Amino acid sequence: MVSVIEPAAEVYWDAVGVIMDLEGTHEIEPRSDEEWEAVENAAWVLAESGNLLLMEDRAQGREHWIAMSRAMIEVGRRAVDAAVAKDPQAVFDVGAEVYFVCVGCHAAYAAETIRPSDVADSAAEANANRPPGHP
Numbered sequence: 001m002v003s004v005i006e007p008a009a010e011v012y013w014d015a016v017g018v019i020m021d022l023e024g025t026h027e028i029e030p031r032s033d034e035e036w037e038a039v040e041n042a043a044w045v046l047a048e049s050g051n052l053l054l055m056e057d058r059a060q061g062r063e064h065w066i067a068m069s070r071a072m073i074e075v076g077r078r079a080v081d082a083a084v085a086k087d088p089q090a091v092f093d094v095g096a097e098v099y100f101v102c103v104g105c106h107a108a109y110a111a112e113t114i115r116p117s118d119v120a121d122s123a124a125e126a127n128a129n130r131p132p133g134h135p
C-alpha cells in the first residue's frame with residue numbers, strides 16, 4: 001500500500017489542480033511530455049496494483065475486495081487514458097474516482113485508513129510494521 005499504491009496515487013492526484021495564493025490563482029498541470037509521461041506511469045502503477053490486490057492471499061475470496069480491486073484496474077486504465085490524452089480536466093475527474101475506490105475498500109477493510117491522504121505523512125512510519133502481503 002504505502003510503497004506502491006500511495007506514492008503513485010500522490011503523483012496522479014498532485015498532477016493537476018489549482019493553487020491560490022497572494023499572487024493569484026495558479027493552474028497546475030503537466031507542462032512537458034516528460035511530465036505527462038510521469039502521470040501516465042503513475043496511472044499504470046495504480047491499474048496494475050489492482051491486479052496485485054487480486055492475488056489470492058490478499059483477496060481471500062472476498063467478493064467486495066475483488067470488486068474493489070477490479071474497480072482499481074478499471075479506473076486505473078481510465079487514468080492512463082486521461083494522461084495519454086494529455087487532458088488535465090480528465091486527470092482531475094478520474095483522480096476523484098480513484099480516490100473513491102481507495103475509500104471504498106478502506107471503509108470495509110481498513111477503517112483506520114478511510115481517507116488515505118490523511119495518513120500519507122504517517123504512512124512511512126506505518127510501513128515499518130504493517131501486516132504482510134500488501135503492495
Ligand code: HEC
Pocket residue numbers: 001002005006009046053065068069072098099101102103105106109110113116119120123126127130131132133134
Ligand atoms: C482492495 C482493497 C484496497 C484498495 C482498493 C486500496 N486499499 Fe489501501 N489499504 C487496504 C487495507 C486492507 C489496508 C490496511 C492493511 C494494510 O496496510 O496491509 C490499507 C492501508 C492503506 C494505507 C495505510 C498504510 C498501511 O499500509 O497500512 C494507505 C496509505 C493506503 N492504504 C493507501 C491507498 C490508496 C492511496 C488507495 C487508492 C489509490 C488504496 N489504498 C486502495 C486495502 C485497499
